[in-house]
Amino acid sequence: MAKVFDSIDQNLKQWIEKQPLWFVATAPLGAEGHVNMSPRGHDSFSVLDEHRVGWVDYTGSGVETIAHIRENGRVCLMFNSFDSRPRIVRLHGRGEVFLPGQPGFDEVASRHPEHPSTRAVITVHVTRVSDSCGWGVPVMELKGERDLLRLQADKKGEDGMAEYRASRNAVSIDGLPGFPAEL
Numbered sequence: 001m002a003k004v005f006d007s008i009d010q011n012l013k014q015w016i017e018k019q020p021l022w023f024v025a026t027a028p029l030g031a032e033g034h035v036n037m038s039p040r041g042h043d044s045f046s047v048l049d050e051h052r053v054g055w056v057d058y059t060g061s062g063v064e065t066i067a068h069i070r071e072n073g074r075v076c077l078m079f080n081s082f083d084s085r086p087r088i089v090r091l092h093g094r095g096e097v098f099l100p101g102q103p104g105f106d107e108v109a110s111r112h113p114e115h116p117s118t119r120a121v122i123t124v125h126v127t128r129v130s131d132s133c134g135w136g137v138p139v140m141e142l143k144g145e146r147d148l149l150r151l152q153a154d155k156k157g158e159d160g161m162a163e164y165r166a167s168r169n170a171v172s173i174d175g176l177p178g179f180p181a182e183l
Contacts, residue, residue: 002132007050008091012129016047016079016089020142023078026068026095033174036064042145046111053077053091054108054123058115058149059161063169063178066120069095071176075124082142086134093126099180116153119165119179 008016016022020041027035044056057066069075073094081087098104098121108121153161162180169179 002090002130005129005131006127008047008053008126008129009050012089012131013047015081015087016053017045019079019081020145021080021082024065025076025078026065026074028068028172028174028176029072030174034064036062036068036173038062038065042115042149043112044115046108048107048123051126052123053093053126054121056109056112056115056118057097057120057122058117059119059153059165059169061168062173064172064174065122066097066169067172067174067176067178069097069122075122077124080137081134082137082140084139086137088132088134088137090128090130090132091124091126092128092130093124095122095124097122115150116158116161117149119161119169 022040022045023037024040025035025037027033038060040055042058044058045053046055047053073096075093075095077091079089096104100118104123105121108123109118156164165179170177172178
């Protein structure tokens with residue numbers, strides 16, 4: 001049975017920030033909508049305080065996380081241990097999206113290396129923390145980060161990335177406004 005907490009202590013903060021892979025899940029309000037779960041990595045995630053986390057959101061093939069959070073705020077983050085000690089931690093809460101130049105963006109972006117694929121920052125007010133066994137998660141070895149996001153963004157350049165976001169990130173698979181809509 002999962003242990004449930006209402007905040008992130010220092011030990012959990014250190015464990016979370018060491019995980020090279022984590023997942024974000026969101027869903028629209030409508031019953032016909034799609035639950036979306038996206039894997040994340042790179043040096044992009046921070047525990048801001050005992051009730052807040054945030055990450056640098058890179059340009060991707062979709063925009064579901066941003067669209068769903070803008071519609072209803074609901075979000076769940078999941079961190080797994082893939083080393084010898086099994087563990088799964090989930091952070092439930094309410095998210096907000098910040099574009100470059102908006103209050104809230106620099107608080108998170110300044111903690112991480114600049115990346116040409118950065119499109120937004122997402123913060124979450126954490127209302128529930130659960131810690132469970134993870135006994136069914138395999139032990140795996142990390143070989144390293146992929147550099148494809150950076151390579152693609154460098155190749156497209158700033159204008160090409162803006163065009164890509166306008167054509168591929170404007171609307172979610174559920175038809176919700178995505179990026180670069182005004183927030």
